[in-house]
Amino acid sequence: MSQTMLENESLSPYLSFTREEWAGLYSADIQPLTEWEVSELQGINENVSLNEVSSIYLPLCRLLNLYVTSSQQLHLQSNAFLRKQMKKPPFIIGIAGSVAVGKSTTSRIIQALLSRWPNTPKVELVTTDGFLYPNAVLEQKGLMGKKGFPESYDLKGLIQFLSQLKSGKPVVEAPIYSHLEYDILPDQVQTISEPDIVIVEGINVLQVPKQKRSKKQNTQIFVSDFFDFSLYVDADEEEIKQWYVDRFKILRNTAFQSPVSYFHRYADLNDEEAVEFALNIWNTINGLNLRENILPTKYRAHLILEKGKNHSVSGVKMRKM
Numbered sequence: 001m002s003q004t005m006l007e008n009e010s011l012s013p014y015l016s017f018t019r020e021e022w023a024g025l026y027s028a029d030i031q032p033l034t035e036w037e038v039s040e041l042q043g044i045n046e047n048v049s050l051n052e053v054s055s056i057y058l059p060l061c062r063l064l065n066l067y068v069t070s071s072q073q074l075h076l077q078s079n080a081f082l083r084k085q086m087k088k089p090p091f092i093i094g095i096a097g098s099v100a101v102g103k104s105t106t107s108r109i110i111q112a113l114l115s116r117w118p119n120t121p122k123v124e125l126v127t128t129d130g131f132l133y134p135n136a137v138l139e140q141k142g143l144m145g146k147k148g149f150p151e152s153y154d155l156k157g158l159i160q161f162l163s164q165l166k167s168g169k170p171v172v173e174a175p176i177y178s179h180l181e182y183d184i185l186p187d188q189v190q191t192i193s194e195p196d197i198v199i200v201e202g203i204n205v206l207q208v209p210k211q212k213r214s215k216k217q218n219t220q221i222f223v224s225d226f227f228d229f230s231l232y233v234d235a236d237e238e239e240i241k242q243w244y245v246d247r248f249k250i251l252r253n254t255a256f257q258s259p260v261s262y263f264h265r266y267a268d269l270n271d272e273e274a275v276e277f278a279l280n281i282w283n284t285i286n287g288l289n290l291r292e293n294i295l296p297t298k299y300r301a302h303l304i305l306e307k308g309k310n311h312s313v314s315g316v317k318m319r320k321m
């Protein structure tokens, strides 16, 4: 998609909103956050400002609620037409974006807000990190320096998981990745039982396989085929790199102190060494992955959240549906 097309709204497939325009669509004056929600949201991430929640995430969740409600109504009407009594499979929301752009935080805010609506009390959150191959497999394949790249994921397993969810299977299991241990946790699974909405968050959720498709693969299914709505969290790489380094420094003082942490050996790095180490990981792995495999998927999303300094959303693009 060319830049001119995106700047000229009548040519672009997206509608663009400034922060102020977006915030005005559904303000906290109309639907104030309850005290419980405020404390819940502060527990999610103490750095997230409540102004950000009411200006950006509340209108976003109201919009998502419109989509969910309309899909629930359509399901009832289809059931009546088809003379079936099928249970509605969950509404699935995909959230994409770079490492450290704030996908997990965004997902947790959306999860907390969406569950306030009476027609969707059960909102589950799954990260595609769980579908990374275990370190032992990555080592065997020579992919330890490529963690997060498309080839480091068990894509078949992820597709199978999504397919089970959409089939209406009442209980579905996903593998779990531990950032602390930097590996898949053997013998542990996340169990998802009869959800109304599932948020699937990960750097790879809008990717399509790169290799040329043979005739046999023509029926290939993509992860995004299972999404009812998708979001891309966007920011300039310079900002994201800084967030990555900042998070690395915080982890050095917290999680890395634990002897079970994969990065425990780096717990005693001084500030300068920690920055150098984090920048090296960024430049050789995550930044490369962003440019090669993640950023190119941005315009597959229904909605793009554009973040500026301090994670503050400066604008929103919404696909004309």
Ligand SMILES: Nc1ncnc2c1ncn2[C@@H]1O[C@H](COP(=O)(O)OP(=O)(O)OP(=O)(O)O)[C@@H](O)[C@H]1O
Pocket: 045, 047, 048, 049, 052, 097, 098, 099, 100, 101, 102, 103, 104, 105, 106, 203, 243, 246, 247, 310, 311
């Ligand atoms: N809205 C926000 N306001 C303030 N800080 C935020 C916000 N979103 C994320 N952060 C901070 O930015 C950093 C990255 O956020 P997060 O861990 O959610 O990113 P991520 O995209 O899920 O990363 P990864 O792909 O590595 O799991 C964290 O230190 C987090 O505290």
Ligand SMILES: CC(C)(CO)[C@@H](O)C(=O)NCCC(=O)O
Pocket: 099, 129, 147, 148, 149, 203, 281, 285, 286
């Ligand atoms: C697990 C992923 C791939 C995605 O969340 C990422 O956080 C990661 O671990 N990337 C590999 C390089 C690094 O350690 O940051």
